[in-house]
Amino acid sequence: MTAAPAHAETNQHYDLDPEVFGQFLDPLRKYSSALYASPEQPLAEAQESKLRYVANHLGLRGGERILDIGCGWGSLILFMAKEFGTRALGVSPAPRQHEYIARRAAELGVTDLISTQVGHFEVMDLPARSFDAISMLGSIVHMPDLDAVFAKAKGLLRKGGRLYVSESCFRSDAVHAAFDRKAGTDFVREDIFGWGDMRPLSELVAGAERAGFSIVAVDDLTAHYYRTIEAWIANVAAAADKLDAHEPGLAAKLSHYLEVANAGWGYTTKHYALVCGNHR
């Protein structure tokens, strides 16, 4: 078996103009599952509920130092800074996300609480045991070497700190093997992102345990991601002209990818939140 590469290239999607994501995501530009209290709840409210749910799982009370791995357009770090006064570091390899976050942090008056670093987490030099909590929402799917990522995250957490991971997964090993090279999976992986591997939950749990984490909670958020993507699909349709002005055919490409994603939930794919404690 060949060793997993240290990191993968995914910027072709994430480094698109941040305004593209402004056209179909919620106002915080959170690019991961929301948490719906009811199917009728607006996307923006459901995304805020999700961020409160993450804060709760991380045990945030105020003033903690947090690391968000794969910070996107800063939804989590900006929200936690404003709501809980956390000092947050966001990391991702997509430079345009960081320019956007710096602008938003200034507008929200939280510049002193927010810092970001451009690069792949796997090869980033960060001080050991320097964070109270670490989050990874939709980013571990882009990282080829699970063991290296969990081990590194563990080394950065203080004793007693928590790691929150939410990720899309194939439903089992057998489904992973059967569907990994199907046309829909290939389209999303190659044409949209560049690299991604939706491992079954068991692989994430085993990776976390091998790194020495103790599993604190696992929640099934599959129905919430289905509803989130329905809202994104509707937003893409409503903004099709503006999206196509960025790149001809972009609206159809985004709709196709979102429809492929939504077709699989519960049958081939699942979406889980995994909470890990650094107890020793």
Ligand SMILES: C[S@@+](CC[C@H](N)C(=O)[O-])C[C@H]1O[C@@H](n2cnc3c(N)ncnc32)[C@H](O)[C@@H]1O
């Ligand atoms: C689906 S987006 C989720 C963004 C954000 N967590 C959210 O919920 O809105 C995945 C994020 O992971 C980042 N990413 C991909 N590969 C990465 C890596 N090797 N290290 C750190 N971040 C990475 C992408 O740039 C993007 O910001």
